[in-house]
Amino acid sequence: MFEKILIANRGEIACRVIKTARRMGIRTVAVYSEADAGARHVRLADEAVLIGPAAARESYLVIDRIIAAAKQTGAQAIHPGYGFLSENEDFCHACARAGIVFIGPPVAAIRAMGSKSEAKKLMEAAGVPLTPGYHGDNQEPSFLHQQADAIGYPVLIKAAAGGGGKGMRLVEKSADFIDLLASCKREASSSFGNDHVLVEKYITKPRHIEIQVFGDTHGKVVYLFERDCSVQRRHQKVLEEAPAPGMTPERRAAMGKAAVDAAQAVGYVGAGTVEFIANQDGSFYFMEMNTRLQVEHPVTEMITGLDLVEWQLRVAAGDKLPLAQEQLQIRGHALEARIYAEDPAKGFLPSTGKLIHLAPPVENLHVRVDTGVEEGDEISPHYDPMIAKLIVWDINRERALARLLQALADYRVVGVSNNIDFLSRLAACPAFSSADLDTGLIEREKAYLFPDDVGVPDEVLHIAALAEVLRETALADKRAAGGSDARSPWHARDGWRMNATARRSLLFRHGESEHVVEVAYLPGAYRLSMDGRSVEARGELNARGLLRVELDGTRMDASVIAAAGRRHVFARGRAWQLAAVDPLHHSGAGGGAEGGLLAPMPGKVIALVATVGVRVEKGAALLILEAMKMEHTITAPAAGRLKAFCYAVGDQVGDGAELVEFEAETGAAA
């Protein structure tokens, strides 16, 4: 076995590989870009080598630097992870020349599977079922058009060199073919440097079912069963599970055999995935083979009890496969959800910024979190904005799904937009819970997945208000403890007043609407009132924002995280963002003096429009922020005076950062 390996990757997969290597007593070398100097994979590895600037093509994709790092540290083998150089033939050759083991398949297998059309030719010869279509060399548009007509519409045009859901066009009718072919070829040549395409029958309501295979250098290939990755958004996987719901032992054996045949046809060694597209009736066709470890491999690990990275290392070191086909077994059911820094409400735009608060669910036998980040880390614009993979296991699908929902409800992220609430709704939607799966599920369930905003429930505002007063009390206690007279009534924040019950108002903004919560201090509790309705509240808040709440005798757990003028409330499996408006600075009845002056998303200040000290009307432009390639004008919430800009042109600002200090005129209506 190797004594030291280098991991030519970053993020969760680098951390994942390091974990197994460490368990096996293998030392690890990380490589990193300037943007990743403090990244988790760098912190976890035994050694780390800087390989270049942030841009991947100047660091993680530079073969020479990575080989040099391996030589310099004496690493005997390189694990490429997924993406980056994992399926790059030149990289395999460079490893071989340097006498370093590439932990992956032989270069010939990568080449054979690198082109979707070449792979299909090979699979045809090996007797693996293929989607009806044309995957030959003739690229004449009129010829391809004839082929499409013969296959029958709808058809899919696919870039032979495509990947990651890119370079595909669905053609519904003959008349559209030529235009869509041209656009597919344009995208293929700009994205993959190769405009070769194939045409195949478009399967309606298909499922994506893939088989994990493993080969060794002694000629053995086994399959580690299937994963169902049908739940996709724009051909990219969102939820994955194993085994596939509804799979029969016969079909599993048939798909397993087809996958092993495919692997054997190219002399496969190591971990690989053979992807099939399956009809609702269960018939299946070869789609492509991925010659690396897949993002979703943990679900296979959970149901087989195996460590696939360990298998990769053992096979790469020349060992025989640890188990034979008959020894492999499925136990229970596993689900994986990909947690991304992205905003579902804004078309899943990637979100970047600092993870101000990051509290994943507790890991145990049932819950696993594979991640490359910790609280305080940045999700940078340079790489894939994945925060983590959440994997759950239980004895059957129903129970695994319950675990998933609970784990998603417990996952708390503040600082970047994220898809956790979306994943919760997706996992809970009837089509998914009843396993009525196909690749169109998300599109079809839109109404359920993106419900109209019904506004913020009273309960959430009560929780936010309770957290606010508890936080103040804790702060006052701390000050008092440090002060000269801990008993001084002036430190008390329990609202104690002579001759009267103390009262105050807290003001929160949610989207466009404002909510006032009146707080009355009672002995050991608070009376929270909104529009005449009131509840008695008590609770305990810890320093991590965890809140035990009791509202009129009903107890529950929630979290309230305060960050940059916002209150992030996590309750009942959902997250809510409120702007906390300080009533002392809040001028004008019903006005929105402060909230509009917070950055609505992370971005860059590109212009300071107003002049400090000069009076402006309500709605006047104060500052322009560029975020997600769009300009956002921050305007005056009321007539008033700009007191100061908090940032200069060119500064990056985080989500919720205060952009300007603004003073609304007394009595000015917002």
Ligand code: ADP
């Ligand atoms: P990529 O390499 O970009 O991942 P794939 O060939 O693996 O491309 O296809 C990605 C996804 O596109 C599949 O998971 C499936 O949802 C869809 N897809 C591919 N081929 C077909 C087809 N013939 N009919 C319907 N959907 C397809």
